[in-house]
Amino acid sequence: MRTDDRTASESAAGPSPHVPAGRSVAELTIKAVLIGLALNVVMLTANMYLGMRSGMTISASIPAAVISMGVFYGLRRVGIGGTVLENNIVQTMTSAGEALAAGVIFTIAGVTFLDQPIDIVNTAVVAVLGGLLGVLFMVPMRRYLIVDRHEELPYPEGTACADVLEAGSRGDEGVKLISFGFLVSFLYMWLANGMAAFRTTIQTAFSVGETDGFAIGGDFTPALLGVGYIIGPRIAGYVFGGGLVAWLMLIPLLITGGFVPESAADAALMAQADAVWDEYVRYVGAGAMIVGGFYAILSMRGTIVDALGTAAAEIGGSGATADAKRTQRDLPMKVVVVGAVLIALALVAVPQVQVGLVGGFIAVIAAFLFVAVSAYLVGIVGSSSNPVSGMAVATILIAALALRSVGATDPVVVLMTASVVAIAAAVAGDTSQDLKTGQLLGATPRKQQLAQVIGIALSALFAGWVLSFFDRAYGIGSETIPAPQAGMMALISEGVLTGTAQWGMILIGAVFALVLILMDVPVLPFAVGIYLPITLATPIFLGGLLRAGIDRYVERRDDEEGSLAERTTSRGRIVAAGLITGEAIMGIVIGALYVGGIGNAEGAPFPLGLAGATQATLGVVALVALVGLFAASVLWNASESENA
Template sequence: MSQPAAVPQLTVRAVVLSVVLAMILAAANTYLGLFAGLTIATAIPAAVVSMAVLRLLGGGSILENNIVQTGASAGSSIAAGVIFTIPALIILEYWQDFRYSWVLAIAGLGGLLGVLFSVPLRRTMIVEEPLAFPEGKAAAEVLKAGENPGPGVKILAMAGALGAFVKLAAESGMRLIPDTAAGGAFFGKWIGYIGTNLSPALLGVGYIVGLNVGIVVLSGSILSWHIAIPAYYAWFQDSDPTFAARLATMTDATPIAFAIWSAKVRYLGVGAMLIGGVWTLFSLRKSLLSGIRSGIAAARKGTNADVPETERDLPMKWMLIALVIFVLPLGALYQAIVGNWAVSIPMTIIMIVAGFLFVSVSGYLAGLVGSSNNPVSGITIATILFASLVLMLLLGKASTIGPVAAIMIGAVVCCAAAVGGDNLQDLKAGYLVGATPWKQQVMLAIGAFSCALVMAPVLNLLAAAYGIGAPTPEHPNSLAAPQAMLMASVARGLFGGDLPWTMIGLGAVVGAFVIALDEWLKSRKSSFRVPVLGAAIGIYLPLELMVPIFLGGLLAHVVERYHGVVNGSEEDKDRVHRPGTLFSAGLITGEALTGILIAIPIVVSQRADVLSVGLHLGMWVGLGVLAFTGWLLYRVATKPHSEGTPPLATPNRH
C-alpha cells in the first residue's frame, strides 16, 4: 500500500468525471451487449482517460484516478445486469417500452444492493484470506504505471474515430456500405448460407477474447448454420406442417435459412445454455459454498470502527438501514406486479436471500477467475429457475404473470451480482494502492445509480431505432439480446409456454457433449478449452456475428506469433497485447456510441433512412473497410510501444 490515506480521493472533479464516464460506458455496453451478447470491462479504459483528463486539470493523485475507475467500472456491471434480464419483459410482451421508473428501480436499487451485500465480504476475501482478483491487480498496475497515459489515450481516440466512422457509413447511417456481406444458395434439397458482419467492434471483441474463444463461438455457429439448418430443411420440415407451409411461400435461400434458425434451430442454443449454466454452478459448487460461507462469516463479524483509514468500510448499522430503505421500494414494485401480498412478500424474500448468496458467490468467483469469466448469466438462470418453481406453487403453472415476476426477481439479483463482483475487484485495486474502502464503496454506489439513470432512455432509443429480440418486418436486423431472450424462454417455458422442447432437449445433449469434451481436454491439461456457454452463444446467434469475432481472435494469435509469446506466460501475452486491446476497446466504444447517436434522428424523424446519402458502395467496399481495420489493428499491436501503455481487462463473457 504505497499511498497515505490523506491523499485526496473522493474529490468533486473525480466524482463528476467518474459519473460521466460511467454513463457513457454503460450506454456503449448496452448497445454492444444487445448486439453481440458481450460486454467489455470499463475500469481500465476509464483509468487511462482519467489520468489524461486529470493531468490536463493540473494533475491527479493515484487515489483520485482509482476513484474514477471505481465508479466508471459500474458502466459494464449495470449494463450487463440490465440487458441480460430487463429486455425479457419486452420479449414477453409485458411491456411495450422500457418504463423509466421501473428500470431505474430495478437497476439502481439492484446495483446499490450489490454494493451493500459486497461490503462485508471485503475483509474476508481481500484482507484475511486474500483471493487473486486478477483484474483488480491489473487495474492497480495500470494506476501505478500511469506516468504517461498519452499513448494509450491516442490509441483509444484513433480507434474510436474509426469505429464511429464505419458505423456512420453503415446501413443504419449513411448507407454507404452494408452491415453484412452474406448470401445463401440451394444445393439440391440442401440449403447453404455464409456471411460475415462488417462491424469493427466485433473484430475488436474477437481480438480481446482471443483465438480459443473465437474458435469455440464460430464452431457453435457452424453447427447451427452449416449442419442443423441444412439438415432440418432437407429432412425434418414435415415434423411441423404449419411451419413447412410457411417455408413453401419463400423462394430465396437466405430468408429460409433465417426462418429455420429463428423458429427452430436457435433453441438448440437455449438448451445448451441451460445445461451450461447448471453445469457451471455444479462444477464450481465447492467455490460457491466457500463464497457463501465467507459472506455469512463476514456479515456476522461486522466492522471495527477502530481501524486505519485504509481498512475502514461503510458502517454496518448504516448499511442495514440502507438495506431496508432499498428493499421496501422493490417489495412495493413486486406488489404492483402481482397484486397479492401473499406472493409479493415471498418474492421480496427470495430476492434478498438470492441477492446476498449470489453476490457472495459472484465476489468469490471474481476473486478466483476474474469478473470477465464470472458466470453471471448462469447465476441469473439459477435464480429464475428457483423463483419460477416457488411462484408456480403460489400462482399456478398457468399463471400469465408468473414469468414476469420471475424475471423481475432475476433482474435485481443479476444487477446485484454483477455489481458485487465488480466492487470487490475495485476494492482489491484500492487495497493495493492504499485507498480508503468506504470512499470506493460510496463512489461505486454513485456510479451504479448514475448508470441506472440512463438505462431506460438508451434502451428505448435502441428499441425504437433498431428493435430488440426476434426480427420483425419493421426491424429485420434487430438487436438480438441473446441472454434476455434466453431468460424469457426459460421463464415462459416453465409456466406452460409453447416452446420447441425437442430442440431444447437436443441442445442440452449438445451442451452435455461439449462439457464432456471440455472435461477431457482439462484432464489432458490442454491449453485449448471448449467453454460450453461460449459454444452455446455461437449456436444461438447468427453466423455473421461470430465470423468477425473469430477473425479478431485469429489476429490476436498472429500478433502473439509476431512477438514470439504463443507459448509464453499470461503476463507476456498481456504485455504484447496492451496496444491492440486498447485499440480494440476504442473500436467497440466508438461504434457503440455512434450507434446510439444515430438512433436519435431515426426516432425523431420516424425514418430508418434519414441519414442516407443515396450512394451505396457495395459489399466489397465494406469487406475492404473491415480488412483495413484489421490491418491497422495489426500495425498498432506490432509497433514498438512504451512499456507504460496499460493493459486492458478481458470482456465480461457472462
Template sequence: MSAPAPAVPQLTLRAIILSMLLAMILAAANAYLGLFAGLTIATAIPAAVVSMGVLRVLGGGSILENNIVQTGASAGSSIAAGVIFTIPALVILGYWQDFKYSWVLAIAGLGGLLGVLFSVPLRRSMIVEEPLAFPEGKAAAEVLKAGENPGPGIKILALAGAIGSLLKLAAASGLRVIPDSAVGATFFGRYFAFMATNLSPALLGVGYIVGLNVGIVIVSGSIFSWNIAIPIYHAFFLDSDPALAAKIAGQHAEDVGYAIWSAKIRYLGVGTMLIGGIWTLFSLRRSLMSGIKSGLAAARKGAGTAVAETERDLPMKWMLIALVLFILPLAALYQAIVHNWMVSIPMTIIMIVTGFLFVSVSGYLAGLVGSSNNPVSGITIATILFASVVLLILLGGQSPIGAVAAIMIGAVVCCAAAVGGDNLQDLKAGYIVGATPWKQQLMIGIGAFSCALVMAPVLNLLAAAYGIGAPTAEHPNALSAPQAVLMASVAKGLFGGHLPWTMIGIGCVIGALVIALDEFLKARGASFRVPVLGAAIGIYLPLELMVPIFIGGLIAHLVERKHKLKAGDKERRDRIHRPGTLFSAGLITGEALTGIIIAIPIVVSGHADVLALPETFQFGQIVGLVVLAVVAWLLYLSAAKAPA
C-alpha cells in the same frame, strides 16, 4: 503492502463527478453493444485512461483518485448488462409498450446497490485469502501504475474511437455506404450451407479483449448450430414440422436458416446454458461457502478493533440497514405487479436468496475469466427458471402475469450479479495499488445508480430508432437483444406457452458433453479449455456475430506469438496487450456512441433511412470485408508495436 499516506486524496468531489459522467456515457455505449451483439465489455481500462488525461488537465491526480474514477465508471458495463439482458423482455412480452422510467430506475438502481452489498463479504476471501486472477482488475491496476504518461493511451483511444465512429456512420443504419454484414447461404438439394460475418469493428475489439481461447469456443458453438444442426434439421426433420415448413416455403436460403435457428436451434443453447449454470453452481459450492464464512468472520472480528486503511470495508451494521431499505421498495414493486402479498413476499425472498448466491457466482467467475467473459445471462436464466417453478406453484400455469413476475425477479438478480462481479474486479485493482475498500464500494454504488438514471431514455431512443427484438416492416434491422428474447421465451414458455423441450433436452446433453471435455482437458493440465457457458453463448447467438470476435481473438494470439510470450508470463502479457486493449476499447466505444447519436435524427424524422446516401454511393459486401480487414490490420499493428 504498506498503507498509503492519509493525505493522498481518493474520494474527491471532482473524482465523483467525473466518474458519474463516464459511467453514464459508458452505460449508454454498452447498452447499444449488448442489444446489438449480445455482449458487453468491461470499461475500467478506458475509464482509467480518460481519468488520467482529464485530471492531468485539471492539475494532476493521484493514482488512488484515478482508481476511484475507474471504479465508479466501470459500473457502466455492469448496469448496462443487467438491464439489456432482461428488461427489454417486458416490451417483447407486450407488458410494456415502452420503457417506464421509474420502474427501470428502481430495478437497475436498487439491483445494482444490492450487488455492491452482497459482494462486500466476499472481498477478503476472493481477493486476499484466495487471490483469484481478476484479469481486468490487474490490467486496470497496471494502467493506473503507468499513469505518469497517459498521453499515448489517450491518443490510441481517440484514433480507434474515430475509426469505430466513422464506420458506424457509414454502415446500414447511417449513410449506408457499406452493409452491416456479409452473408452467403445456399441449398445443395435438401442440404443447407451458411457462412456469415458481421462487419462491425466493435466485435473485433471484443474478440481481442476476450482472447483466442474464448473466441474459438464461441465460434465453434455457432458453427455447430449453423453448419451442423440447422442443415441436419432442414434435411431430416423439417417434414415433421409442417407449420415451420409452410412458413419458410419459397424463401431464400438465408431467411430459411434464420427461421430454423429462431424457432428451433437456438434452444439448444438454452439447454446448454441451463446445464452449464447448474454445473457452475455445483463446482463452486465449497469456494462460495468458504468465501461467505470468512467474509462474515472478518466483519465480526473487525468490530471495535483497529483496521488498516487498506482493509476497511463498508461497516456490516450499515450494510444490513441498507439491505432492508433497498428490499422494501422492491417488495412494493413486486406487489404492484401481482397485487397479492402472498406472492410478492415469496418473490422478494427468491430475489434475496438467488441474488446473494449468484453475486457470489458472478464474483468467482469474474475472478477466473474477467468481467467481459462473465456469463451473467446464464446466471439469469437459472434465476428465471427457478423463480418460474415457484411462481407456477403460487400462480398456476396459465397466469397472465407469471412470466412478467419471473422476468422482474431475474432483472434485479441480473443487475446485482453484474455489479457484484464488477465490484470485486475493481477491488482487486484497488488492492494492488493500495486503495481503501469502503471508498471504492461506495463509489461503485454511486456509479451504478448514476447509470440507472439514464438507462430508460437510452433504451427508448434505441427502440424508437432501430427496434428491439424480431425484425419488423418498420424496423427491418432491429437490434436483436438476444438475451432478452431468450428470457422472454423461457418465461413465457413456462406459463402456458410452448417451448421446444426436445431441443432444450438435447442442449442439456450437449452441455454435459462439453463439461466432460473440459474436465478431461483440466485433468491433463491443458492450457486450452472449453468453458460450457462460452460454448452455450456460441450455440445461441448468430454465427455472424461470432466470426469477427474469433478474428479479434486470433489477432491477440498473433501478437503474443510475435512477442514470443510464454504461458505463465502474465505481467508481460498485460503490458504487451495494453495498446491493443485500448485500441479495442476505442473501437467499441466509438461505434456504440455513434450508434446512439445516429438514433436521434432517425427518431426525430421518423425515417430509418434519413441519413442514407443515394445508391450511387452505396457499396456491397466486398467493400465491407475489405474495410474490416483494414481495421483488423490496424488493430494488429497497434498491439504488435508494444515494447516487449
C-alpha cells in the same frame, strides 16, 4: 514500482500496495465523483448498445482509467491535480454503469419481446435495487476472495487496471490509442450506416447434396472485432464453435427433416435458417446455459459457505471489522444486513417492481448465490467473460416454475425477478474487479463501495431512458440491435408459464452441456455461440484470430521477460476499447437522426446511392483496412514505447 513500505500483516494478505495503509491520500473527492459520473453515463450508453448488438459487454475499467488520467493530466496543467486513488474512484464509478447496463439489457429489455413498452420508472427502480444488492452482498466476500485468495484468483482486468493507473507515464499514450480506435470506428460506421458507402454484413445459405440449410456469414463491424480481440482466441473460438454447431449442424438437420415453421416454409433458404434458429435452436442454447449456470453454483459451494461464515463473524464482533487499517475498512456488516432486508421488502412492496412475495424471495436468495458465482468467475476469466446471461437463465427457469405453481401467468413478473439477479451478479463481478484494483493500489474499500453505490444510483436513473431511446431509434429485437439474451429471456419466461416451451430442445442443450462438462470444456461460451446469430459469432472469432496473430508475431521478437508481449496486449485492449466506444457513439448519433425523422431504419440518413455489388466490394476493402489499421496501431512503436 510498488513501495516496500508495508507491515508484515499486509505482506501476508497480498501484494504490497502502491499507497501504504498508513498514508492518507485523496480518494473520494468532488472532482473524482463529477468526472466519474460523466464517464459513467457514457459507458452505460456504449455498453447498452454493444450488449444488445453483440450479446456481450466489456469491462469499462481500463478505458475509464485511461480517460481519467487524460482528464487529470489536463487539469494538472491548470493547477488542479489528481491522485492515483482519485483516478481509481473515477474508474470504479464509471465501470458501475457498464455493469448495470449488462444486467438491464439481458433481462429488462426482454419486455419488448412480450409486446410491452420500456417503462423508465420501473427500470430505474429495479436497476437500483439489483445494483445495490450486488454491492452489498460483495462486502462480506471481499476479504475472502480479494485478499485471502489473491494467488488463486488473479482478477485479470482489475490487476491490469491497477498497472495502468500505477504506471502514470502511460497516460498520454493510452489516451492517444483509445482516441485513435474511437475515430477509426466512428468514421467506419458513419460511412457504413450513415452514408451506405459499403456493407458490413455478408451472409449466405447453401445446400450440400440432399442436406439444406447450411448458413454462414458475419457482420464485420469494429465493435465486434474489438470484442473478439479482448476476450482472446480461446473464448472467441468457443463462441464460434457454438455458432458452427448451431448453423452448420443443427439448423441443416432440422430444415432437412422438415422442421421449418409454416411462416417461412416458402421463403429463401437463409430466411428458413433464421426461422429455425429462432423457433428451435435458441432453446438448445438456453438449455446449455441453464446447466452451465447450475454447474457454476455447484463449483462455488465452498466459497458461498465461507463468505457466510465471514459475515457472521463480523456481525458478532470477532471478524475483520476490528481491523483499523485503512486498506481493510469495508462498509459495516450491519449496514449490509439492514440494507439487504430493506431491499427485500422493497422488492415485495414497491408496485413498480412487480415481483410479489415469491418473486422477491427468489430474487434475494438467487442474487446472493450468483453474486458469489460472479465474483469468483471474474477472478479467473475477467468481467468481459462474466456469464451473467447464464445466471439469469437459471433464475428465470426457477422463478417461472415457482410462480407458475402459485398461479402466476405474467412473464413480465418472471423477467423482473431475473433482472434483479442479473443486475446484482453483473455489478458484483465489476465490484470485485474494482476492489482488486483498489487492493493493489492501496485504496480504502469502503470509499470504493460508496463510489459504486453513487455510480449505481446514477446509472439506474439513466438506464430506462437509454433503453427507451434505442428502442425508438432501432427497435429492440431488430437486425441492428437484436438483443439476443433479452429475446431468450422473454422466450423462456413465456414458454414456461404457458406450457409452450420447447422442453425437448432445452433437454438437448442440457445434454450437450453435460458432455462439455465431462470433457472439461467451458459451457457458457459455447452456449452463447449457439444462441447468437452466426453473423455475430464470426466477427468475434475474427477478432480473436487477430489477437492470436499479433501475439504470435510479438512472441518471435520478444525478450525472455515477455515485456513486449505484455505491452502489446495492453495496447491492443485499449485500441479495441476505442473501437467499441466509437461504434456505440455512432449508433447513438444515427439513432438520434432516425428519431428526429432524418433517414429510416431500412436505409441511411445520407445515402450515396451505390449499387449493391459496389457496396459489397467496398465492404471487403473496408474490412481489410480496418484490420490493418488495428494491427498497425497495436504494433507501431510498441518496442520503442516499452524502452522509453
